[in-house]
Amino acid sequence: MPKITVVTMDTLTDDQKDKVKEIFVDSYYKEMKALSPKKENLLRGFTHVLREEAIHVAMLDDKPVAMAGCSTNKRRSMQAHKTDFLANFGMLMGPFGTACFKKEFETPLQINDDTLYFECVATDEAHRRKGIATEMLSELIRTLPYQTFSLDVYNTNDCAKRIYERIGFKETGRKKSLIGKIFLGYQENIWMSRPKSL
């Protein structure tokens, strides 16, 4: 297992931040490609979406290799950016993407003050299956001052669900997703959580 360190995105150089954005767009291309199939448009459209102080990045030496958004009931780790969305996704998908993004990522989470919620967990494709996501999430659970950690995962994402279960997350509920069913080929979001100490 390669030795990683975990830092917040706001401490990185511009080149390293660009790499984090690339990991984000590559890893969620399937979800984002309806906005634009062109990766360069997605990178520009999502330039200001990640809230850097809430994005934790796994570094291998000085190279970003994975990321996890850490949200609370007061602050999400992502935000819509209407101007960038309009400029890069057009007059139809720009407003549609802004509305979907606001609904999905700017709604306050119904979680307690002592709960942290992981979202947009992703590993650089070249560094997958080396235990990096497992190590990054385990490190965040060890070090961040929260008593409960939660997340949700598509019911079709077996790989991610297995990782979360191995780390100690247990299913707490399921919610049907119309957007998932129509656009993304999944039916339900599975909510999972684990206490800090198992």
Ligand SMILES: CC(C)(COP(=O)(O)OP(=O)(O)OC[C@H]1O[C@@H](n2cnc3c(N)ncnc32)[C@H](O)[C@@H]1OP(=O)(O)O)[C@@H](O)C(=O)NCCC(=O)NCCS
């Ligand atoms: C899901 C995701 C974050 C996993 O990242 P990762 O760094 O590859 O995860 P890990 O390496 O910790 O674990 C993945 C698998 O590699 C295996 N693995 C870990 N270390 C390994 C090693 N040294 N050699 C071989 N396999 C290894 C794990 O056992 C696990 O196997 P499994 O799928 O059979 O359970 C990554 O696939 C990704 O970015 N996917 C796209 C975005 C996404 O779906 N995110 C989750 C949204 S909820």
